[in-house]
Amino acid sequence: xxxxxxxxxxxxxxxxxxxxxxxxxxxxxxxxxxxxxxxxxxxxxxxxxxxxxxxxxxxxxxxxxxxxxxxxxxxxxxxxxxxxxxxxxxxxxxxxxxxxxxxxxxxxxxxxxxxxxxxxxxxxxxxxxxxxxxxxxxxxxxxxxxxxxxxxxxxxxxxxxxxxxxxxxxxxxxxxxxxxxxxxxxxxxxxxxxxxxxxxxxxxxxxxxxxxxxxxxxxxxxxxxxxxxxxxxxxxxxxxxxxxxxxxxxxxxxxxxxxxxxxxxxxxxxxxxxxxxxxxxxxxxx
Amino acid sequence: xxxxxxxxxxxxxxxxxxxxxxxxxxxxxxxxxxxxxxxxxxxxxxxxxxxxxxxxxxxxxxxxxxxxxxxxxxxxxxxxxxxxxxxxxxxxxxxxxxxxxxxxxxxxxxxxxxxxxxxxxxxxxxxxxxxxxxxxxxxxxxxxxxxxxxxxxxxxxxxxxxxxxxxxxxxxxxxxxxxxxxxxxxxxxxxxxxxxxxxxxxxxxxxxxxxxxxxxxxxxxxxxxxxxxxxxxxxxxxxxxxxxxxxxxxxxxxxxxxxxxxxxxxxxxxxxxxxxxxxxxxxxxxxxxxxxxxxxxxxxxxxxxxxxxxxxxxxxxxxxxxxxxxxxxxxxxxxxxxx
Numbered sequence: 001x002x003x004x005x006x007x008x009x010x011x012x013x014x015x016x017x018x019x020x021x022x023x024x025x026x027x028x029x030x031x032x033x034x035x036x037x038x039x040x041x042x043x044x045x046x047x048x049x050x051x052x053x054x055x056x057x058x059x060x061x062x063x064x065x066x067x068x069x070x071x072x073x074x075x076x077x078x079x080x081x082x083x084x085x086x087x088x089x090x091x092x093x094x095x096x097x098x099x100x101x102x103x104x105x106x107x108x109x110x111x112x113x114x115x116x117x118x119x120x121x122x123x124x125x126x127x128x129x130x131x132x133x134x135x136x137x138x139x140x141x142x143x144x145x146x147x148x149x150x151x152x153x154x155x156x157x158x159x160x161x162x163x164x165x166x167x168x169x170x171x172x173x174x175x176x177x178x179x180x181x182x183x184x185x186x187x188x189x190x191x192x193x194x195x196x197x198x199x200x201x202x203x204x205x206x207x208x209x210x211x212x213x214x215x216x217x218x219x220x221x222x223x224x225x226x227x228x229x230x231x232x233x234x235x236x237x238x239x240x241x242x243x244x245x246x247x248x249x250x251x252x253x254x255x256x257x258x259x260x261x262x263x264x265x266x267x268x269x270x271x272x273x274x275x276x277x278x279x280x281x282x283x284x285x286x
Numbered sequence: 287x288x289x290x291x292x293x294x295x296x297x298x299x300x301x302x303x304x305x306x307x308x309x310x311x312x313x314x315x316x317x318x319x320x321x322x323x324x325x326x327x328x329x330x331x332x333x334x335x336x337x338x339x340x341x342x343x344x345x346x347x348x349x350x351x352x353x354x355x356x357x358x359x360x361x362x363x364x365x366x367x368x369x370x371x372x373x374x375x376x377x378x379x380x381x382x383x384x385x386x387x388x389x390x391x392x393x394x395x396x397x398x399x400x401x402x403x404x405x406x407x408x409x410x411x412x413x414x415x416x417x418x419x420x421x422x423x424x425x426x427x428x429x430x431x432x433x434x435x436x437x438x439x440x441x442x443x444x445x446x447x448x449x450x451x452x453x454x455x456x457x458x459x460x461x462x463x464x465x466x467x468x469x470x471x472x473x474x475x476x477x478x479x480x481x482x483x484x485x486x487x488x489x490x491x492x493x494x495x496x497x498x499x500x501x502x503x504x505x506x507x508x509x510x511x512x513x514x515x516x517x518x519x520x521x522x523x524x525x526x527x528x529x530x531x532x533x534x535x536x537x538x539x540x541x542x543x544x545x546x547x548x549x550x551x552x553x554x555x556x557x558x559x560x561x562x563x564x565x566x567x568x569x570x571x572x573x574x575x576x577x578x579x580x581x582x583x584x585x586x587x588x589x590x591x592x593x594x595x596x597x598x599x600x601x602x603x604x605x606x607x608x609x610x611x612x613x614x615x616x617x618x619x620x621x622x623x624x625x
Contacts, residue, residue, distance in 0.1 A: 177368070178374075180365075181373075182384070183358045184364070185384055185432070186388035199375045200374060202375075
């Protein structure tokens with residue numbers, strides 16, 4: 001189709017505008033992470049797009065080293081919160097994916113579970129706030145407050161409906177005949193699942209797991225309520241980064257934000273091939 | 287090598303009766319065709335044989351042994367699915383090897399068998415590709431290879447060649463016929479294409495709404511259908527089914543008592559001089575010609591070899607070849623044929 005030059009110009013201008021709108025905050029964060037304190041604190045005419053004197057001070061600072069008289073070194077560094085986030089979000093994702101995938105497979109293939117989908121929707125009908133106070137009481141009773149295991153558990157429960165619904169859609173879309181063929185060709189039910197269903201579901205599992213990991217990774221509310229000191233996560237820790245002298249420590253926050261962006265990005269790149277590959281293309285006659 | 291017997295088998299899905307009190311026997315080494323319109327229960331019959339579905343009533347016997355409680359992997363029946371159901375995450379080679387690997391066959395034996403079957407189906411050059419990289423015809427051959435590679439008691443095929451284009455379909459069905467004869471194994475074949483059914487089958491069963499209307503050789507079903515339904519399903523163009531009051535006009539014999547309709551195959555309806563009917567359309571097909579005729583408000587077809595010169599609008603007379611008429615009662619069942 002022939003498009004007029006005017007239209008092409010307009011099209012690229014629109015794309016550029018949209019890209020700028022979505023990327024500028026990210027770029028600003030990256031730039032700020034490498035600015036020395038004088039630069040990220042400055043306002044008005046002194047504000048620059050790029051750091052004039054790029055430095056790793058902000059990163060050193062959140063790991064406990066202060067290079068400026070203006071801010072005293074942190075009592076609690078970022079190492080522990082990063083570990084807390086990795087453990088709780090990671091294991092939370094594992095719990096949600098294991099339980100969600102099993103439930104979705106059972107329901108999709110054998111109709112087991114009756115009203116399960118509805119029950120899982122109801123889990124999402126409550127705002128998390130409404131259930132968090134009872135959860136706090138239960139977790140306190142179980143000794144799970146301020147532990148990464150307690151956080152992972154509640155993350156798994158809260159994201160289970162997403163894992164279930166995502167995986168159920170994928171299982172429903174997978175042609176039943178492929179499993180039937182494996183059954184006929186000598187597999188037991190369990191072998192069918194291991195040799196045919198799971199390998200075919202790799203892209204689905206990868207994308208669902210990434211989605212759920214990001215949900216857990218960016219949670220603030222639950223971590224705020226269920227952790228106090230030892231196992232605060234990155235978002236809670238980030239909120240606490242301020243000092244009485246200078247107010248919000250934007251440079252340190254930007255540095256931490258940049259570190260926090262790394263795991264999801266790595267995961268995204270790692271499964272990119274899986275994400276783009278067609279799920280069942282070529283298995284069936286069109 | 288096996289015979290397959292259905293004894294009063296019924297299968298329901300909720301309120302729908304997919305297979306309704308069906309009994310038949312597929313003899314050893316037969317090329318047996320299940321033929322009928324979509325959703326008439328043919329595919330369910332295959333799933334029952336495979337063990338993917340359990341009958342609600344009745345019993346299925348393979349080689350005389352009841353199999354209702356034998357799981358699919360142990361029935362030793364191979365299947366080519368309608369949508370082929372290749373494993374998309376494996377190469378064609380792994381797809382073909384799959385049944386042997388799952389049965390823990392020795393590596394050397396697998397190699398030999400795969401070699402053998404890929405030669406038979408001419409797929410040696412595409413074994414390294416995944417299903418996504420194959421053309422429709424290649425995928426279909428890989429699916430058939432996966433079924434042929436092991437040594438089952440019977441092969442089942444659910445309309446495996448319907449996605450191929452017409453020419454490839456004709457070639458493949460000749461191939462299938464040849465392969466079946468070479469293997470000397472029972473082959474149960476589902477199709478909704480009457481020409482395909484007639485051309486490949488030793489025996490066929492015509493289905494309607496989960497019931498078998500008639501079982502027999504293609505020739506028997508064509509010559510002596512037991513109802514207007516079977517008569518209409520086989521043969522193209524379809525048989526002319528006409529009210530008895532037209533019998534005189536066509537010079538057909540009077541039918542047995544109770545005849546309400548009589549049937550004449552298009553090739554047995556001749557065009558003569560006269561003015562009883564009119565040609566409405568002429569369809570030259572090369573080797574043969576189909577003539578559409580109206581007599582009053584009844585539409586008929588006649589086929590003849592070659593390209594006779596007819597013109598639409600011509601007044602004609604009609605006659606039937608003697609002894610080629612079937613008579614049906616009010617319910618559409620065939621009465622003893624007039625000789």
